[in-house]
């Protein structure tokens with residue numbers, strides 16, 4: 139289970155920010171945008187093991 | 202000529218009473234002037250009128266219909282609303298009828314993914330939620346008003362014109378027997394979401410409306426489920442949308458679901474289609490039982506407010522002032538706080554006990570509260586009814602995570618309507634160096650004193666001074682403060698909290714042998730709190746003085 143690091147208020151703000159950023163990107167470019175975002179966040183995180191943990195969590199329950 | 206419906210509205214659980222229109226004296230040439238006229242006898246207008254009267258202010262209450270709310274509409278009273286009804290002296294029938302609750306559960310893909318516990322303190326008298334239909338809310342308030350000689354409730358009286366001047370306003374009222382004019386010092390616009398007064402004054406609300414539409418349907422069915430709020434995200438029968446289930450008194454259940462995008466209200470309310478969806482919901486909750494329809498309607502969410510609630514001689518409350526999403530039970534509960542915040546001020550102003558500038562702080566406090574609610578409720582609304590693809594993707598991402606991860610589950614809980622703290626109110630005086638307790642602007646905290654006894658039960662009408670005595674009783678300084686309160690120009694109810702019995706006192710004494718009230722208020726001997734008539738604290742002192750009390754009272758009346 140991923141630890142909870144952001145507070146709810148921060149999470150809510152991030153939620154709105156990403157949603158608005160997604161809306162600002164044309165539909166056919168959203169995948170590219172999300173891949174870039176993930177890469178940038180991984181770099182900021184600075185820990186490949188944590189990235190692997192996040193990848194595993196995100197890969198579950200996709201259908 | 203105004204012709205309100207004279208047939209009782211249809212309902213399978215509620216017996217509507219049709220009240221008679223009575224010809225008022227103004228129609229036969231009497232030239233009266235009433236201090237305050239409240240327009241609209243929905244929950245908020247009714248409570249405003251009742252609170253005005255309880256504070257000694259006479260008013261006329263004009264209602265265009267002859268009967269209470271069509272349909273159950275607002276069905277949840279928060280703890281704060283219950284406290285407000287309690288201080289207005291009318292809570293008993295609500296508790297006898299309503300269904301209390303404390304938590305909700307949310308489901309996704311057939312699994313319970315979130316449990317919402319509403320905060321509850323053992324010192325609170327009331328549970329966080331009380332489910333009761335709006336018809337009963339209005340009926341009980343109407344009954345209390347019938348026993349109140351200072352209120353003249355006029356059914357079948359529709360306001361169709363309003364002219365304001367510096368000294369008051371003239372209302373044109375249409376009735377089943379024709380029109381008349383009513384001269385009044387002040388107008389309270391409590392005429393609901395489609396406010397005629399808002400329109401007559403040419404006022405516009407600010408904010409946004411959301412596109413998604415929801416159906417609410419009340420059915421009678423024997424579901425045998427407890428009182429809790431159930432929420433289902435993305436059920437098979439309604440992909441991408443959500444369903445809410447609430448229990449109401451009289452064996453009624455509220456079903457609330459979002460419509461697929463683009464579907465019209467007419468299509469959604471078409472009986473066969475509606476019945477299929479209700480069957481699907483009952484199958485989803487595992488109770489595919491027979492049911493009977495009471496009432497259904499379509500609504501959409503808005504976060505809209507007037508920028509100012511006082512315009513000339515007119516004060517806005519409730520849905521006439523703002524339209525808020527009902528997620529988090531904001532409709533009537535926000536309005537009750539408006540009524541509570543306005544009525545005491547208007548009573549003082551109309552009775553000439555305070556300057557009319559006092560009303561500015563009503564607008565400041567409540568517009569501020571509404572804007573905060575718009576911001577918060579906007580978030581819940583964007584989760585429940587994503588306005589765009591970006592928000593839909595984010596909502597789906599959070600839901601998917603809830604099946605295996607906990608870090609973002611709290612986003613499933615839209616914040617519930619809560620009492621507002623008027624921390625920045627100009628009516629607050631300086632805060633005398635307390636550690637903890639109740640800060641100026643916040644409502645008084647209740648304290649449990651016995652099996653069926655709470656601090657709120659002892660509150661009087663008007664301003665409230667709560668003074669804390671030591672084991673020897675009040676010292677000379679506190680005696681002077683109590684005397685100053687008794688002799689103040691405005692009514693101040695006095696409550697003396699004492700660890701030991703104090704016979705023969707003029708004040709009401711509350712025994713606090715274990716110091717539980719003192720602890721909750723962080724108050725030692727000689728301390729005092731001053732609360733406004735709406736029970737929000739406006740000043741407190743570790744060592745109170747008569748001068749401090751006088752200054753705080755003047756400030757709280759808009760004279761500071």
Ligand SMILES: Cc1cc2nc3c(=O)[nH]c(=O)nc-3n(C[C@H](O)[C@H](O)[C@H](O)COP(=O)(O)OP(=O)(O)OC[C@H]3O[C@@H](n4cnc5c(N)ncnc54)[C@H](O)[C@@H]3O)c2cc1C
Pocket residue numbers: 240241242243244245246263264265266274275276277335358359360361391392393394396397398417498499500518519520521527530531532533534536
């Ligand atoms: C279909 C529907 C469903 C809702 N569901 C919920 C819910 O589930 N939960 C929730 O919290 N809230 C709900 N609400 C909102 C809730 O009903 C309101 O927030 C609440 O009733 C506001 O009370 P009010 O007194 O301000 O206005 P209202 O209850 O609308 O009362 C206004 C009163 O003014 C009268 N009036 C109007 N015009 C005039 C005039 N010109 N002259 C004289 N009288 C006039 C009307 O007849 C009415 O009695 C719902 C509202 C609607 C319409």
